[in-house]
Ligand code: HEC
């Protein structure tokens with residue numbers, strides 16, 4: 001009877017220790033879930049299709065800068081015919097919240113913070129209070 005107790009106990013302990021890495025894994029994954037990106041309330045569509053924006057928004061911004069600043073072509077005609085000023089603050093941040101959208105994803109993927117904000121304005125910061 002006593003032997004049974006020790007064998008069972010040992011067995012349980014062994015199972016616990018052997019699967020420890022799995023538990024750990026489970027725990028870290030729970031902590032690194034993709035961030036909840038706050039999407040604009042008033043818009044359903046981005047300036048380009050979602051897949052394109054996911055992979056290429058940085059390139060799009062650089063193209064915008066090039067053509068707005070150097071080629072004096074400040075208006076972007078979107079795939080659906082809508083037009084937008086080629087502007088980081090005036091356009092992107094008219095829909096997106098820098099902190100709850102841009103920063104959240106960049107932090108999550110470990111991208112370095114774009115240096116754009118050294119010069120470009122985050123309008124939310126102007127609204128007072130440390131938001
Ligand atoms: C050293 C300061 C500085 C940095 C850093 C900077 N910009 Fe600019 N950017 C400017 C100035 C100045 C203009 C011209 C503004 C104007 O013509 O009204 C401009 C214009 C632009 C424009 C077109 C106009 C507008 O309102 O947005 C885009 C798009 C743009 N920058 C994107 C970027 C992106 C993306 C980054 C980061 C990868 C970046 N910029 C980093 C200074 C900077």
Ligand code: HEC
Pocket residue numbers: 037039040043044045046047050053054057060061084088091092093094095096
């Ligand atoms: C008119 C409002 C609007 C403007 C302007 C806008 N966006 Fe978006 N953006 C959205 C919406 C809505 C979504 C989500 C679209 C969806 O789920 O199909 C989105 C999605 C995205 C995504 C993908 C997010 C994900 O889940 O992977 C990125 C990145 C993005 N936008 C960046 C930008 C940048 C950079 C600019 C400026 C060049 C910009 N957006 C301008 C409304 C906008």
Ligand code: HEC
Pocket residue numbers: 037054057058061092093096098101102103105106109110111112113114115116
């Ligand atoms: C769903 C995730 C996601 C969202 C949301 C997102 N980005 Fe990015 N962004 C990335 C990734 C991934 C990179 C590439 C990082 C790298 O190459 O290290 C990147 C890179 C960039 C770069 C180039 C940085 C550099 O120094 O090369 C700019 C500029 C940029 N993002 C602007 C924005 C702006 C503005 C918004 C909000 C309107 C935004 N991003 C929202 C994922 C995102």
